[in-house]
Amino acid sequence: MILQVKNLITRFYSVDGVVYAINGVNFALDAGETLAVVGESGSGKSVTMMSLLGLIPQPPGKIEGGQAFLFENGEQQDLLKMSDQQIRRVRGGKVGFIFQDPISSLNPTMTIGKQIAESMTEHLGLNRLEARKRTVELLNEVGIADADRRFDSYPHEFSGGMRQRVMIAIAVACQPKIVIADEPTTALDVTVQAQIIELVQRLQEQLGIAIVWITHDLAVVASMADRVLVMYGGTVVEDALVNDLFDNPQHPYTIGLLKAIPGVTKMGAEERLESIEGAPPDLLRELTFCPFAPRCQFVSDQCLTELPPLITITKQHRAACFYDAEKRKIKEKEVEHGQ
Amino acid sequence: MANNGSNNVLVSVKNLKKFFPIKQGFIFNRQVTQVKAVNDISFEIKQGETLGLVGESGCGKSTTGRAVLQLHKPTSGHVFYEDQDLTTLSEGELRALRPKIQMIFQDSIASLNPRHSVRKIIGEPLVIHNIGTAKTIHNRVVELMELVGLNPKWMKRFPHEFSGGQRQRINIARALALNPRFVVCDEPISALDVSIQAQVVNLLKDLQQQLGLTYLFIAHDLSMVQYLSDRVAVMYLGKAMELADKQTLFKEPLHPYTQSLMSAVPLPQPKLERKRKRIILQGEVPSPSKAPNGCVFHTRCPLAIDRCAKVIPEYRQVHPDHFVACHLVDDQQSSIIKVIGR
Ligand SMILES: Nc1ncnc2c1ncn2[C@@H]1O[C@H](COP(=O)(O)OP(=O)(O)OP(=O)(O)O)[C@@H](O)[C@H]1O
Ligand SMILES: Nc1ncnc2c1ncn2[C@@H]1O[C@H](COP(=O)(O)OP(=O)(O)OP(=O)(O)O)[C@@H](O)[C@H]1O
Ligand code: SF4
Ligand SMILES: [Mg+2]
Ligand SMILES: [Mg+2]
Numbered sequence: 001m002i003l004q005v006k007n008l009i010t011r012f013y014s015v016d017g018v019v020y021a022i023n024g025v026n027f028a029l030d031a032g033e034t035l036a037v038v039g040e041s042g043s044g045k046s047v048t049m050m051s052l053l054g055l056i057p058q059p060p061g062k063i064e065g066g067q068a069f070l071f072e073n074g075e076q077q078d079l080l081k082m083s084d085q086q087i088r089r090v091r092g093g094k095v096g097f098i099f100q101d102p103i104s105s106l107n108p109t110m111t112i113g114k115q116i117a118e119s120m121t122e123h124l125g126l127n128r129l130e131a132r133k134r135t136v137e138l139l140n141e142v143g144i145a146d147a148d149r150r151f152d153s154y155p156h157e158f159s160g161g162m163r164q165r166v167m168i169a170i171a172v173a174c175q176p177k178i179v180i181a182d183e184p185t186t187a188l189d190v191t192v193q194a195q196i197i198e199l200v201q202r203l204q205e206q207l208g209i210a211i212v213w214i215t216h217d218l219a220v221v222a223s224m225a226d227r228v229l230v231m232y233g234g235t236v237v238e239d240a241l242v243n244d245l246f247d248n249p250q251h252p253y254t255i256g257l258l259k260a261i262p263g264v265t266k267m268g269a270e271e272r273l274e275s276i277e278g279a280p281p282d283l284l285r286e287l288t289f290c291p292f293a294p295r296c297q298f299v300s301d302q303c304l305t306e307l308p309p310l311i312t313i314t315k316q317h318r319a320a321c322f323y324d325a326e327k328r329k330i331k332e333k334e335v336e337h338g339q
Numbered sequence: 340m341a342n343n344g345s346n347n348v349l350v351s352v353k354n355l356k357k358f359f360p361i362k363q364g365f366i367f368n369r370q371v372t373q374v375k376a377v378n379d380i381s382f383e384i385k386q387g388e389t390l391g392l393v394g395e396s397g398c399g400k401s402t403t404g405r406a407v408l409q410l411h412k413p414t415s416g417h418v419f420y421e422d423q424d425l426t427t428l429s430e431g432e433l434r435a436l437r438p439k440i441q442m443i444f445q446d447s448i449a450s451l452n453p454r455h456s457v458r459k460i461i462g463e464p465l466v467i468h469n470i471g472t473a474k475t476i477h478n479r480v481v482e483l484m485e486l487v488g489l490n491p492k493w494m495k496r497f498p499h500e501f502s503g504g505q506r507q508r509i510n511i512a513r514a515l516a517l518n519p520r521f522v523v524c525d526e527p528i529s530a531l532d533v534s535i536q537a538q539v540v541n542l543l544k545d546l547q548q549q550l551g552l553t554y555l556f557i558a559h560d561l562s563m564v565q566y567l568s569d570r571v572a573v574m575y576l577g578k579a580m581e582l583a584d585k586q587t588l589f590k591e592p593l594h595p596y597t598q599s600l601m602s603a604v605p606l607p608q609p610k611l612e613r614k615r616k617r618i619i620l621q622g623e624v625p626s627p628s629k630a631p632n633g634c635v636f637h638t639r640c641p642l643a644i645d646r647c648a649k650v651i652p653e654y655r656q657v658h659p660d661h662f663v664a665c666h667l668v669d670d671q672q673s674s675i676i677k678v679i680g681r
Contacts, residue, residue: 040532041503161623189395190559191620191639194603198619216533219562223605223612242609253534260537262566263607272544273566275537279502 001071002177002210003029003052008066008080010044010051013059016284021047023234023287025066026310029178034204034211036221036242038257039231040280045214048231049180052079053097054087070094072177093123096171096209098164100183105167106155112166113139113151116173123174135173142169142199161192165199172203179204180212185220197224218261222246227316230254233281233291236310240317250319252296290322298323349553350384350407350521355416357399357406361628374628376402378577379416381654382662384521389547389554391568391585393561393600395624399577400557401445404523407555408440409433420521438468438517443510445525445557451498457484457509458494464516483512486549487542504535511542515550523555528563540567561604565589570660573597576627576635579654583661593663596636634666642667 010022022044029035037045050056052068068079070090079087091097099105107115116138117131126134132151139147142165155163164184171179181200185193201224204211215221221228221242228245230238230253238251249255259274278295281287290296293303302322310318357377377399384390392400405411407418409425418425420440425433444450451460461483462476471479481491487508498506507527514522524543528536540563546552558564564571565585572582573596581594592598602618620639625631631638637647646666654664 040534159623189624190561191395191599191603192623194605194617194619197605198617217605218533219605219607219612222607222609225609246607246609257534258607260534261562261607263562273537273541275541276534277538279504279535280532 001028002031003071004067004069005048005052006067006069008048008051008068009064010047010056010061011064012061018284018286020283020286021061021234022051023291023307025231025234025236027229027236027239029210029212031177032204032208032210033226034213034224036225036228037212037214037231038216038218038221038228040216042280042283043231044234045231046182047234049097049182049212049214053091053095053180054079054082054084055091089123092119092170093174094177096174096176096179098167098171098179098181098184100186106163108155111152111154112158113153116166116170119170119173135169138169138173139166141203142166143195144169160188161195164188164192164196168196168199168203172207172209175207176209178210178212180214182214183216184213186215186217193220200224218257219263230257233287234283235287235291235307235320237292237321238319239310240319244314244317248317250313250317251292251321252298252323253292254319256295290320347386348383349386349421350555351417351419352383352407353381353417353419355380355403355406355418356414357402357411358414372628375577375630376627377406377413378630379654380574380577380579382572382579382582384553384555385569387547387551387553388569389556389567391564391571392555392557392574393559393564393571394574395559395600397624397627398574399627400559400574401525403574404442404525404555404557408442408523410442438464439519440521440523441514441517441519442523443514443525443527446530449530451506451509453498456495456497457489457501460498460509461512461516464513468517470517479516480512483516486515486546487512488538502535503531504538507531507539508542511539511546515546518550519552521553521555523557525557526559527556529558529560536563543567561601562606573600576624576630578635579662579664580636581661581663581665583658587658587661593657593661593668594665595640595642595667599639599641634664 005025005027008022008025012019012021025048039045051063056063063080066080069076070079079090113132113135116135120126120131120134121128136147136151139150144150144162144165158166185196188196200211213224225242227241229236230251232253238254245254246258249258256274256276260276262273276295281291287307289305290303290308293299296303300322308320308322310320312318355377356379358373358375361372361374380403382390392403394400402411406413413426458480462480465471465476465479480494484491484494489505489508501509528539531539547554556564556567568585570582570584571588573580575596581588581592581597588597589601592601599618599620605612618641622639625638633649634647634652637643640647644666652664652666654662656662657668
């Protein structure tokens with residue numbers, strides 16, 4: 001284990017009131033694994049990761065609870081207790097990150113090469129010449145042709161896919177243990193997405209990095225994740241190995257999600273997709289019961305009064321739901337027959 | 340989807356082109372070059388069917404949809420609706436036909452007027468076309484809201500009071516206000532959460548069955564297209580690469596681009612995904628203002644031969660109802676040249 005997040009709570013004090021964005025998130029990350037984080041818009045995927053990296057604007061944001069231990073050489077450090085300067089050293093050092101929109105995270109007035117080289121001089125203490133040499137190697141490695149000349153290009157001279165390659169180069173430049181990628185391919189075309197996924201997987205193998213990959217695309221999850229966190233309403237509702245999640249989903253939201261997309265079980269128009277009726281929760285209210293309860297077909301009184309904790313089902317599979325799996329199977333049959 | 344066994348063609352597009360000028364300079368504003376957003380495309384849509392239109396960002400899907408409906412004046416080519424050539428109609432004649440041909444716009448969720456009530460938004464096409472009195476319009480809005488699964492009690496609410504999926508329902512209700520027969524759906528679900536997408540897809544399907552609608556369904560989510568369409572057309576840089584019924588297109592694509600696209604799209608099945616061999620195309624889609632000569636795909640095609648860089652492959656029928664534009668697809672056997680496994 002290289003990262004363990006315990007009971008993270010993040011809120012925003014906005015003009016509309018308190019946004020209860022993250023309501024007790026728990027997860028762990030093993031060295032070298034790929035952890036996918038899925039969930040609908042607003043479920044707290046980005047805010048969780050930004051909280052760990054000290055990227056929450058404060059105010060309006062405030063991290064109100066929790067711990068996030070980074071383990072290294074038998075030592076542990078709590079990311080949430082670090083000073084600004086300490087967390088900046090972690091960011092881009094031991095933990096690299098890639099954002100959805102590379103244009104806003106690259107400095108438009110600085111050459112691509114300089115941006116990469118600078119982080120190397122800062123984090124690895126290389127001199128300018130060494131940093132340039134390694135940058136060119138790295139640009140080559142991430143598939144930028146003619147890297148020596150491209151060193152002096154500005155971000156706007158690159159296409160979307162190339163910029164994302166540059167972001168990846170920056171993320172891995174300082175030999176990180178973890179790379180957090182927030183929807184890194186959402187803005188890209190599918191054929192370019194395939195290139196980027198292949199690149200990240202190759203780098204991961206070579207460098208032994210653990211990857212946290214935020215996405216809303218379950219097919220991307222299926223193609224690259226070892227393990228999956230499903231988020232809903234600012235909580236983790238399920239945590240499972242990828243095969244278990246698709247074969248044996250436990251949380252009603254995950255079950256619904258898998259039935260709502262074609263290609264898992266339903267291929268033809270003859271079979272109807274099952275939609276999850278209703279809308280995601282309003283985060284302006286404090287979470288005192290299951291966030292999925294208003295949309296859940298298995299809802300009981302307990303679901304409406306208590307927040308279900310993550311319950312261990314098997315060693316590697318946890319879900320936050322009061323409903324018993326056996327009962328659920330029976331109920332599902334009834335529902336099917338009822339229709 | 341229900342083809343009802345009929346082969347009646349409702350919409351027929353012939354050699355459609357739409358070029359946009361690119362101008363430069365402040366004073367003289369001279370035209371430097373042009374974007375060939377849609378460059379010689381032909382297809383037919385049968386009564387009651389859904390034709391899916393897929394391709395990567397910027398390949399011309401939205402422009403095709405708009406040009407078909409004459410929301411963009413085509414540069415050249417013809418669009419027949421039943422037996423009328425829409426490209427020859429006057430403004431007035433088009434206006435009279437407009438109720439029958441409607442569009443759900445790509446960015447329409449965002450563009451719902453925030454100051455208009457839902458009643459005003461849905462009833463607007465009726466007002467514009469001077470159909471009915473205040474009372475009949477009100478009744479029609481109630482009917483439409485029920486049809487798309489919105490509570491008519493919410494009629495006086497404003498768009499921001501609705502969720503994304505509900506706003507898309509408002510949009511769909513508006514597009515249906517005038518009883519259209521043909522609807523271009525431009526990415527109607529791509530802005531929605533996965534759990535909401537199924538609601539809208541099911542609604543589109545139900546409406547098609549109830550009202551006998553014909554759809555041109557534009558999307559880049561191939562699995563949704565496969566799910567919803569009867570036949571599918573694949574575009575690349577303003578050109579149609581391949582068109583076939585969905586079984587054929589997804590199981591035995593002939594065009595190297597279709598094969599690559601299918602292979603690049605991950606499937607939501609982890610076990611299958613680990614075993615799959617992918618074709619990873621090199622590079623990115625070239626800018627449409629600098630489309631390559633010959634076959635527009637040749638710069639990225641894993642199978643390209645010399646001829647591909649020089650000669651534009653003819654878009655032709657190789658099997659009944661299976662069209663493809665590639666030099667390598669043999670006319671006689673129209674065999675699949677597999678890109679994978681080479
Ligand atoms: N600066 C902010 N001020 C107020 N609320 C915020 C702020 N940033 C995020 N939030 C809220 O926190 C919640 C979680 O947002 P987050 O960005 O983590 O969602 P997400 O899961 O990443 O969604 P998406 O898939 O859309 O990126 C949302 O309700 C969002 O509105
Ligand atoms: N009004 C316009 N003026 C100039 N160029 C345009 C105009 N509309 C579209 N284009 C260009 O035409 C090409 C095709 O655009 P179009 O919007 O049809 O693509 P698309 O396939 O719908 O893409 P997306 O998947 O991103 O929606 C693009 O290069 C675009 O920049
Ligand atoms: S806890 Fe209750 S409401 Fe929440 S998902 Fe489980 S059964 Fe449904
Ligand atoms: Mg996000
Ligand atoms: Mg478009």
